[in-house]
Every structure is written in structure tokens, then in C-alpha cells.
Amino acid sequence: MNKFIIASLITWGASLCWLPLRSQEMLTLSRAIETGLENNFDIIIRKNDALIAENDNTLGNAGFLPTLNLTAAQNNNITDTYQEAATGSVKDIRGATNRSFNAGLQLNWTLFDGFSMFVNKNSLGVLERMGETEARLTIESTVSSIILAYYGIVQQQKLIRVLEDAVALSGDRKFIMESKLSLGSGSELMLLQSTVDLNADSISLLREMANLERLRADFNRLLSRNPENRFLPADSLIPGEMLPYRDILERAKNQNTALQLERYRLDLSTLYLKNMQSQRYPRLNLNASYGYNQLNSQTGFLEYNRSYGPSFGLSLSYALFDGFNVNRNIKNARIEISSGETMLKSADLGLHNEIYKLFVDYETNRKMVEIEEVNQGVAKRNVDVAYEKYRLGAFSDIELRETQKKYIDAQYQLLLSQFQVKRAEIELLRLSGGLERYLGL
Numbered sequence: 001m002n003k004f005i006i007a008s009l010i011t012w013g014a015s016l017c018w019l020p021l022r023s024q025e026m027l028t029l030s031r032a033i034e035t036g037l038e039n040n041f042d043i044i045i046r047k048n049d050a051l052i053a054e055n056d057n058t059l060g061n062a063g064f065l066p067t068l069n070l071t072a073a074q075n076n077n078i079t080d081t082y083q084e085a086a087t088g089s090v091k092d093i094r095g096a097t098n099r100s101f102n103a104g105l106q107l108n109w110t111l112f113d114g115f116s117m118f119v120n121k122n123s124l125g126v127l128e129r130m131g132e133t134e135a136r137l138t139i140e141s142t143v144s145s146i147i148l149a150y151y152g153i154v155q156q157q158k159l160i161r162v163l164e165d166a167v168a169l170s171g172d173r174k175f176i177m178e179s180k181l182s183l184g185s186g187s188e189l190m191l192l193q194s195t196v197d198l199n200a201d202s203i204s205l206l207r208e209m210a211n212l213e214r215l216r217a218d219f220n221r222l223l224s225r226n227p228e229n230r231f232l233p234a235d236s237l238i239p240g241e242m243l244p245y246r247d248i249l250e251r252a253k254n255q256n257t258a259l260q261l262e263r264y265r266l267d268l269s270t271l272y273l274k275n276m277q278s279q280r281y282p283r284l285n286l287n288a289s290y291g292y293n294q295l296n297s298q299t300g301f302l303e304y305n306r307s308y309g310p311s312f313g314l315s316l317s318y319a320l321f322d323g324f325n326v327n328r329n330i331k332n333a334r335i336e337i338s339s340g341e342t343m344l345k346s347a348d349l350g351l352h353n354e355i356y357k358l359f360v361d362y363e364t365n366r367k368m369v370e371i372e373e374v375n376q377g378v379a380k381r382n383v384d385v386a387y388e389k390y391r392l393g394a395f396s397d398i399e400l401r402e403t404q405k406k407y408i409d410a411q412y413q414l415l416l417s418q419f420q421v422k423r424a425e426i427e428l429l430r431l432s433g434g435l436e437r438y439l440g441l
Helices: 001-015 029-039 042-056 118-180 188-222 245-255 258-281 325-391 398-433
Strands: 023-028 067-084 090-112 230-232 283-297 302-318
Touching: 023 029, 029 118, 042 118, 118 188, 118 230, 118 258, 118 325, 118 398, 188 398, 245 258, 245 325, 245 398, 258 325, 302 398, 325 398
Parallel strands: 023 230
Antiparallel strands: 067 090, 090 283, 283 302
């Protein structure tokens, strides 16, 4: 009878979610992470941004290489010409055609710009590394979300099994009361109360089953899959070895991705200062060209003219006065460096603070798990004893219900603390760059 009740609830819950009952995929955590790394939209976008930054890091974009342009033009004119010379001669030409053709190659090469091109190349290198780091930051965030969502589903399934046990126990209790009432020894009031409790437990079970479907949908979203994709987690939640606080903090100082981004931003501010200082130097350019010119004219002194050949030279420019703008830009750049150093210190302190709070939660919940595992065992034993006494008539409905609630609460608190330990563990690993145990970053 109890199995029938639970099966009916599961079927009902599935129908409420518009999902058919069928065989489901067994999904391991490693496979889920692999799928997320391949398909997650945020990761794909960040990787594309990193590729753009890599493509931009070239000598040509930094200003080391010359530019070479090809130009060509042809002009045609049709004119009517009437001329009277002082000698009395007259030239009257109707529909005269004049054609000109010009072509050339032009080379421009900056030989010296106050070392700005070297600064630009270094800046492009920093931007490329920033793109890679931002992609890594997105990967770490997504992977930690996948892990926590996966284990959240594992714990939710455990909670559902606890509630299934509660429904089964409430169903047995109702059946006992129906049997007693049919024999004339029961109470209709107690039967009604057992029915209310069974319905309440059934509603709780349905609510948590719906929560499980929502968790699955959010998890599929992280993997860029259809929200209706059904699966069963193949791995269980197993807390890792105790993480040493000092090791976590030291690794975070050296490997934290967000902190590394702040360092790169400070590097860019320093390079910007050097770029501004380069404007105090003269600029030396090499200019070279090869031209071809041809003229065909039915009017004028020459009917045909052609010239071609190379030309080259150097140009030197130096700004003697620019309204003190270079000095102003240099001062602002130094202020930006000071702000960058302050932001780096703030980020470092914020990281230390976050790790400390997470480690407090981590230690506390590990200790709570140890206590709650014992408490859960005691609560389970209490339920078994209470149920046997209830069958023999030595335990009241209220006492049985209270014992049952304590068991459910003990199970729920244990599951919650286990998940909180895992959440703190994953966050500590993410902040310290230690998610390599889950993927090869």
C-alpha cells in the first residue's frame, strides 16, 4: 500500500512537471564539467574575447611595421579651346581630349616615436593575458556553479527519499487507524488526523519533487542543454580532505584569478604612463614612393609627357609646446597608478576576508556534520522504536508525529550541513586557484 502511495505521488509529480517517466541518463560530475566547458555560452564568449586579444597582439598593431599603399588615378577631359596669339595666329580646337594617368607606391615607416611602439607591444601582451585570465575566471565560476548545482541535485534527491519515508510511515499509520476503526477499537478523530498528516507529507514530497525539476533545469542551463533533459547524478557528495587554512590563503595570494586581473590593470596603468612620457621625444619617419605619370593632351605645349621614378626622404617632428597637455597626461597617469595600487590592496584584503569567512563556515559545518550524523542515527532509532510502540498501542499519534518530525528535521539539517561544507570547500578551491582537481585548467 505504501509503495502504491509513493508511486502515485511520483507519477503525479512528474505529470505536474509535464515530464514523462522514462529511463534517464546517468551523468557523472566529470562528464557534466566537460559538457559545460564545451557548451556553456558565457565560456564560449569569453574564449572568443581572448582570441580577439591574441589576434590583436601583433607587431603591426603595435606600430613596428611600415605601411605600403598603392594609388592609381586616370582623368579624362574633353574641352573646346580658342586661342589668339600676339603674332596673330589663332588656335581653334573643338572636342579636344586630355588624358592623364598617375600611379604610385607610397611607403611610410615610423623609425622612432619615443619608444611608444615598444610600450604598445607590451600593452597588447598584457591585454592578451588579461583576455586569457578573464576566460579562466569565467571557466572557474562556471565550473564551481556546475559542481554545486550537481551536488545540490544529489542532496535534493536524498531529501526526497527522506520525505518518501515520511509518506510511507504516515501511510502505515493511517492504515493502522483504519484497521483499528474497522475492529471498533480506533478513533475517527485519530483517523482524520492521520489523513491530514499523510496529505501534508504528500504535499511536502510533491513540493520538493518540483524543486528537484527546477534544480535540474538550472543545471541543464549551465550545460547549455534543453531544460527538459532528464538525468540522474552518478556521483555522491563526499567531502574532501580537510583544507589547511594557511595553504589556501597563500595559494590564493599567488593564484587567485581576480587578483591577477587587478595586477594586470596596474601593469596597464604603468605602461600608459610610459606611453605619455614617450610624447616628449621627437618622431622620425621614413617616407618613400615610386610614381608613374603619363599625360596625353591635344591642347597645350606638350601632346605627350611621361615621368616615373622613386623618391625618398626622412621627416623629423618635435612638439615644442602643446599647452602643457603632455605634462597634464603624465600627472593623470601617475594618479591612475596610485589608484590601481590602492585597488590591488583592496582586492587583496577583500580576498583575505572572503577566505577567512568561508573557512569559518567550512570548519563549523564540518563539525556540525559530525554531530548531525550521530543525531540523525538517534532520530532514526527513535522513529523505529516509536513506530513499534505505536503499533502496540503504547504511543500516541501526537508523540509519533513529533518523533517523525524530529527525524525529518535531523535528516534535513544533515543534508544542509553536508552541502554547506561542499559549498565552502568549492569556493575556497576556486578562490585559491585549486579547481585543478576537477578539471585541467
